[in-house]
Each structure stands twice: as structure tokens, then as C-alpha cells.
Amino acid sequence: MARYGINELRGMVEPDRVHRATYGDPEIFELEMERIFNRVWTYVGHESQVKKPGDYWTVMIGRQPMIMIRGEDGKVHVLFNCCPHRGNLLIGDRSGNVEKSIVCSYHAWQFNYDGSPKAIPLAKGYEGTKLDPSGRACAVRRAPRQDSYRGFVFASLADSGPSLLDWLGASRVAFDQMCDRAPDGEVEVVPTCFRVLQRSNWKFFLENQLDVAHAVVTHESTGRAAMDVEEQVKAKSGSAPFDYHFLSGFTMPLGAWDKMTTVNYPHGHSVLEGYMSLRPKDPISLEYEAVMKAKYGEARTNEILEKNIHHVICWPGLSIQPPLQQLRAIRPLAHDQTLTELWHFRLKGAPEPIYRRALGYFNLVNSPSTMVNADDLWNFRKQHEGLRSEGSEWVSLHRYLGQDDEAGGVVRTRIGTSEAPLRNYFKAWAEYMTAGN
Amino acid sequence: MLTVTAPAPLAAPKPGAARASVPLDVQREVEQFLYRQADLLDGKAWQDYIDCFAPDGVYWMPAHPHQTSGDGVPSIFFEDRNLMTIRMKRMLHPRAWSQKTQWGTSHVVGNVAIESHDPKSGAVVCRSRFHMLDFRRDQSRHFAGSYVHRLAKTGDGYRIALQRVDMVNGEGMYEYVLQAWV
Numbered sequence: 248m249a250r251y252g253i254n255e256l257r258g259m260v261e262p263d264r265v266h267r268a269t270y271g272d273p274e275i276f277e278l279e280m281e282r283i284f285n286r287v288w289t290y291v292g293h294e295s296q297v298k299k300p301g302d303y304w305t306v307m308i309g310r311q312p313m314i315m316i317r318g319e320d321g322k323v324h325v326l327f328n329c330c331p332h333r334g335n336l337l338i339g340d341r342s343g344n345v346e347k348s349i350v351c352s353y354h355a356w357q358f359n360y361d362g363s364p365k366a367i368p369l370a371k372g373y374e375g376t377k378l379d380p381s382g383r384a385c386a387v388r389r390a391p392r393q394d395s396y397r398g399f400v401f402a403s404l405a406d407s408g409p410s411l412l413d414w415l416g417a418s419r420v421a422f423d424q425m426c427d428r429a430p431d432g433e434v435e436v437v438p439t440c441f442r443v444l445q446r447s448n449w450k451f452f453l454e455n456q457l458d459v460a461h462a463v464v465t466h467e468s469t470g471r472a473a474m475d476v477e478e479q480v481k482a483k484s485g486s487a488p489f490d491y492h493f494l495s496g497f498t499m500p501l502g503a504w505d506k507m508t509t510v511n512y513p514h515g516h517s518v519l520e521g522y523m524s525l526r527p528k529d530p531i532s533l534e535y536e537a538v539m540k541a542k543y544g545e546a547r548t549n550e551i552l553e554k555n556i557h558h559v560i561c562w563p564g565l566s567i568q569p570p571l572q573q574l575r576a577i578r579p580l581a582h583d584q585t586l587t588e589l590w591h592f593r594l595k596g597a598p599e600p601i602y603r604r605a606l607g608y609f610n611l612v613n614s615p616s617t618m619v620n621a622d623d624l625w626n627f628r629k630q631h632e633g634l635r636s637e638g639s640e641w642v643s644l645h646r647y648l649g650q651d652d653e654a655g656g657v658v659r660t661r662i663g664t665s666e667a668p669l670r671n672y673f674k675a676w677a678e679y680m681t682a683g684n
Numbered sequence: 685m686l687t688v689t690a691p692a693p694l695a696a697p698k699p700g701a702a703r704a705s706v707p708l709d710v711q712r713e714v715e716q717f718l719y720r721q722a723d724l725l726d727g728k729a730w731q732d733y734i735d736c737f738a739p740d741g742v743y744w745m746p747a748h749p750h751q752t753s754g755d756g757v758p759s760i761f762f763e764d765r766n767l768m769t770i771r772m773k774r775m776l777h778p779r780a781w782s783q784k785t786q787w788g789t790s791h792v793v794g795n796v797a798i799e800s801h802d803p804k805s806g807a808v809v810c811r812s813r814f815h816m817l818d819f820r821r822d823q824s825r826h827f828a829g830s831y832v833h834r835l836a837k838t839g840d841g842y843r844i845a846l847q848r849v850d851m852v853n854g855e856g857m858y859e860y861v862l863q864a865w866v
Contacts, residue, residue, distance in 0.1 A: 439747045439758040442857040468780035472773030476766050490687065494770065586857065591758065599756070607687040609758060615858040616745070616761045618774055624860060625782035 251278060253681050260677040262670065263648050264641040267634040269676070270448040276582035283563055283679045284309030287514075288394075288401040288414050290565045290576050291315045291325055293436040293592070295398065301344045301360055307578045307586075308402055313390065314338055315400060316345070318360040325390040325402040326362045337387065349387065362387030397422045398433055417657075418516035421559035424569035427551045430542040430596030434572060437606070441589040441614050447627035449563070449579035450672070452587065455623055456558060456566045457519050457668040459504040460646075462497050465626055469618045470497030489529040493608050494618070507557075507663035513656050515562025515675030517668040520555045531600040538598055560668070562675055571605045573613060583631055589613040644669045688764045690755035691742050691846040697799075697811040697830055706801040706808075714810050715796045717842045718833065722791035722814070725865060730772040733865070737765055738836055738843040743865055745849040760854060761865065768865075775863065782863065787820040789864070793831070806837025816866055825859065827851050827866055 251274060259266040269275055289308040296304050297317040304315045305328055312328040314337065328336050330351040337349050337358070348365050349358040357365040364385040367373075373380050390402035394411035399422050401411050412419065426433050445452065455461060463470070473494030480487040507521035526532065539548040559567045566575040572592040579585050591609040593602050612619045634642070647665035651658045660667045717736075724733040737743065745760040754762035763771065775783055795813040802808075815828045829851035835842040849866055 437758060441747070441758070441760075443861060444857050444859045446859075465781065468774045468777035468783075469770070471777055472770045475773055476770050479769075480766065488687075603687045603756060606756065606758065610760075610762055611767075614747075614758065614760050616862045618771060618863075621861050621863050622780070622782045625785075 250274060256680045257677065260673045261641075263645045264643055265673050267640060267642055269673075270450060270631065270642075271582065271634050273582045276448075276579070278680060279579070280309050282682065283676070284579070285404045286408060286679060287563060288392075288403045288411050290561070290574075291393075291400045291402050293398055293434075293590070294323055294395065294400060295434075295436045296342070296438065297323060299344065301346060302342075303338060303345055304342045305338055305340070306588075307580075308390070308404060311404065312336060313402065314387075316349075316360050320361070322361075323393075323395065323400055324361050325393045325400065327388040327390070329388065330356055331385055331387060332356045332367075356385070358387050362389055397426045414514060415561060416514065416516060417510070417512045418514075418518065418559055418561045420518065420554070420556060421561065421565075421567040421569055424551075424554055424556050424559075425567070425572055425592060425594075428539075428569065428572075428597075429594035430538050431594075433595050434592040435595055437591040437593055437609070439591070443587050443589065443615060443620070443624070444580075445585045445587065445624055445627050446583060447585060447624075447631035448582055449577050449585040450676075451627040451630050452575075452577055452585060453560055453562065453566065453672060454669050455627070456560055457509055457517055458666075459507055459519070460501065460664040461623075461626070462504065463499060463501055465622045466497035466619055468622070469494055472618075474498050489527050489531070490604050490607055494611065497619075501664065505663045509660045509663070509665065509668050511651075511658040511660075511667050511671035513675075515560070515672045517560045517562070517671050518556060519558040519668075521557060521663070526552050531598075531604060534598050535601045538596070542596065560672075562672055571608050573605070573609060575613070644673065688742060688754065688762050688767065689740070690753050690762075691740075691834070693752040693755075694809075694832055694834060694846055694848050695752045696746075696749045696848070696850050697832055701799060704798045704801045706798050710801060710808070711796070711798060714798060714808055714833075714835065714842070717835070718793050718796060718810075718812055718831070721844075722793045726789050726791055728775075728788075728864075730775065730864075734765060734768045734772060736842075736844055737768070737847075738838075738845050739765065741765065741844045742846050743768060743844075743849075744846065745851070745854065745866065748855065749850055760862070761849070771864070785821045787818070789816055789818045791816045799832075808835045808837070808842070809833070810835065814866075820860070823859075827853060829854065829866075 259269050291306055292304050292315045297315060300317050300319050302317045306313050306315060314326045314328045316324050318324050328338055330337050333353055335351055335353045337351055355368050359365050364381060367380045367385060370380050378384060391406045392403040394401055396411060396419060473491055477487045477491040477495050507519060510518045556569055564577045574590040576588040577585060644666045647662050651660045651665055651667045658667050658671060721736050743761055743763045744754045747758045747760055751757055774780055792815045793812050796810060798808055798810045800809045810833050812831045814831060818825045832848040833844055834846040836845050
């Protein structure tokens, strides 16, 4: 018995607060899968994950197990990971190469890399039945829509809706910044995907990404610890490498975080400007700038590197840090379980030290031994458990409401700790959840 | 550097590789060293644990078993003493929020085999297996795998030049994260 009609759903999101059931009710989660994740564009993977024909990577889109595979034709195909015969997962591993054809392990139905039927054993047995062994019913179903932007592959389970480019809108700056910062104009995946499961609703993760007010509170311990060691290193050798700031930066007082800006776009996409993407002047950065200038010229290099983007959220499933080439894909598994897939990219044509520095960040912040997310994940779990309580019916989104600048559906904050991104996510949430079919 | 200077490569142990024939007292001393290291970890004696490492020693948990060095590739841990000190100071900080709940580990180290022993310098490469139970707020996790230790002999016993840790479940999905070394 459905408890949530359009009016109930509409009533759960107010301009300055949301009802706790948006996070904790399994029925809401089912509706989110149907109305949000079945409609949006979901990040599948990067083209460089599947270099040769037959290379594949499996992934979840909403509740659907999917395959991203490189075809004989060199194109990337996104298919349902499901045999049209009896519904088996066609591919049981996370990644690899299928060799020759996709073969089901149950009755050896075989498919080309694009999902079209190749051979079906005991074909005689289908004579006179409604099943046509060469017909569509014997092909692996393809994602209803698939597209890519600068090598980043997306798919949508909806037959219609905005194109990928329209849907990404201004958030495509995440991919432009990643690729433009490469002297060769493109990035290549570092083929290690770290996977961390959170015992909490998926929305907490996205909220936290652009919530700059949490950093100094949640990560004080790591910031202090890094600063202590940074000072020891300075005392010993006169200076400490720039990258200590990746961690010690967490000790910045709240006022410093207020100087950042978030820009909040339609569909829930949001961008954080400022913080670490400022152009550092350490030797590694300068060497990299020289390579960029040789490739792009002075003016274009300045244009690329002065874009002050730190973090981009392509709501509802993607968080990208272009200056450090980090990408986190969010895969909601249940109302209280969320998988994050953590990736790092290499700037093609950039000097090795610039890759090493970003790799250091990947290891420290995004690996399963993270000294940063350890405290975030702990918060998410406590948030999720806390909101089971009836102690607080509503979740506050009030901070600096009415003090942001709005023009043409885009909200730009004047104060970094404004909760505008959270309000923007829930605006999109309510739009998707209450939209007609 | 937060980017660690990598020691010479060290591959994952090969099954059935030749064992060096070493005097029993060397075997025993190496075993006692490994047991003590695990004991310090379970006892959360972080500084003593870090002091098991040589000044340029590195603790490394590869992201994949085929890796032979943490140099330029993702790792689960790849830490020199500076990074290990950050990790320690974080765990000891009064507002390390996720440290506030009760948690603990228990390591069992066994199958200690010495792969090489240089009688001149006393340097040893040894491998072992571990099982570790990690308990955190009503939940237990089980990690297991192999260690390879590259040990240098000093006047004050062994010091770790490089410790390689391969977990059988290292490439799996992590429910929560690892805050301390394994």
C-alpha cells in the first residue's frame, strides 16, 4: 500500500527543510529508484577502461546490473547484464575480456559484443515456437539511451528525456576542466577502482561533498596531525612539500571556507569554486604550466588554469574534483546502503610529478585506508541512525537562505557555508519525485 | 613528500618458493619480531609500532597482487614514517570522531618462512600469513593475507625496510574503511 502520493512527496521538501523520511524510509528509496535513477543519466565508466574489443566492466545503473563493453566496431556499448534466455547474469566478474563472444554460462547462448545474437544452441527446439533465434528477443537488451562526453560514458534507462549534454548543462565543466588540464586534451583512467560501502542513505554523501562547513569540524584531527608533521618537516629541512596542504588545509578556520562560492544549477548539479584549485607556484606546478603553455599558448593556458573549480556534483550520482582528477560514483543499493566507486585519472601529456601528486591524494583521501573519509563515513552512519529517531522530524537547510544570488534558475552563493547546494539537490529531488510519467 | 619515495620492488610471495636454510636462532628471532609487531598493533601502541620501521622504512599494501612497487600506482597504504606519524596523530587526536567508538583488532601471525638471509649483514626477507579480526561497534570484519618483510639488522634488533601486505580480500568491497595498519 503506497503511502506516498504526489502531495505527500511534495510536502516532504520545503524551501528550508526536508522531512527525515526522505532518507530513512525504504518506500521512498524504491520511489527514488523508479523516478530518479530510472530517468537520469548515470555515469557508467570511462572509455579507457575498455580499450580492446571484448573488454568489459560491469556496473549498476539504479537497480539494473549493466555491462560496458568495447565492440568489434570499436564503439562502447552499454548492455543489460542479463541473458535473454533465462535471465542469468551474462558476466559474473567485475571486469575483464569476454574473448570471442559473450557466452552465458548456463546454456551457452552466445552474443556479439554489441549484444546481438551470435549462436543459440538447440535452435531446432525453437522451430514452431514464438521465439525467433535471430530476432530481437534473443539479443541482449541495450541501455535505452547511451552517450559520452569527452570519454566519460553515461547511460539512461529512460527512452526519452533531455540529451546528455542538455542534462549535464553547466556541470560539464567537470569534464572540460579534467580534459583541458591535460596537455593532450584528454584523460586516461588509472585502472584501480576502490569500492567503499556506507551504511547510510546515498544523499548524505552528496550533501557532504559541498558542505564546506563540515570540513574543519569533521576533519580537524587529520588536519592537525598533518600540520604537526608538516611543521616538523619544515623545521628539519626548511620547507615542506605543497601537498601537505591537501590534509593540513582542513585546519582553516570557518571564516576561510566562507570565502568560497557554490554555484547551483538545474537538475541538482552544483559546483564549488575556490579552495585547492588556485594555481600553486611550487616547482611541480610550474613545470606543468610550462608544458601546458608549450601546448596551448599563454592565453589559453591561463584561461584553463584560472578556472577556479574545486568540486562538481552531477546530481544524483557523481562527484568530481577536476584539479586532482578524482571521480566518485555513487551507487545506491538500499535506503541504508550506498556503494561508492572511487577513480583517479591521469592527465595525458602532463609531467609525471603532477600525476604522482594527485595519486598521493587518491591514496590518502580515496583509498580504503583514507584518513579523511573515515570520519565522513562515521558521520553518515550516525546521521542515518540519528534520523531514525523521532527526536527531530525535519532536517534543516536554513543556513543563509535568502542571501544567495539567483538569476535564471542558477543560484550563486555569497557566503561559502550557505546550504544552497543542499537546497538545490532537494529542489531537483522534488521535481523528479513528483513529475508525471 | 606526501608522495612516498619507493623502496626497491618486492613481489608478492610465490607459492612454494625456496626457503633459505637459516640457523634456528635467526628463525626464532624473526618470528618473535613479527609477533611483537602484531602485538603492538593490537595494543594500539602506535609509536612503538612505527619504531619497528627503519628511518626510511615503508609500510605498503598494494591495490592489486601483481604490483611489485607502490611507485606511481594506487595503493591501499603506501606510507613512510612521516605519513605513519600523521595517521598516528590523527588516531590520538581528542576529536578524531570515528575513534570515539569502541574498536579493536586481534592479529594472529603464522607460517613464518625465511626466503633469504644474509649472514654478513643479518638482513632477512621473510614471509608470513595473518588473520585479523576487527571489531567496531557491534560489527566484526575479518581480514587475512600475507606479509612480506624486508628486515635490516641493527644493533638494536630488526627494523623494517619494507613491509608488503597482501590481503586476500584486499580487492573486495570495503564495508567502512581501515583506520590503522593491518
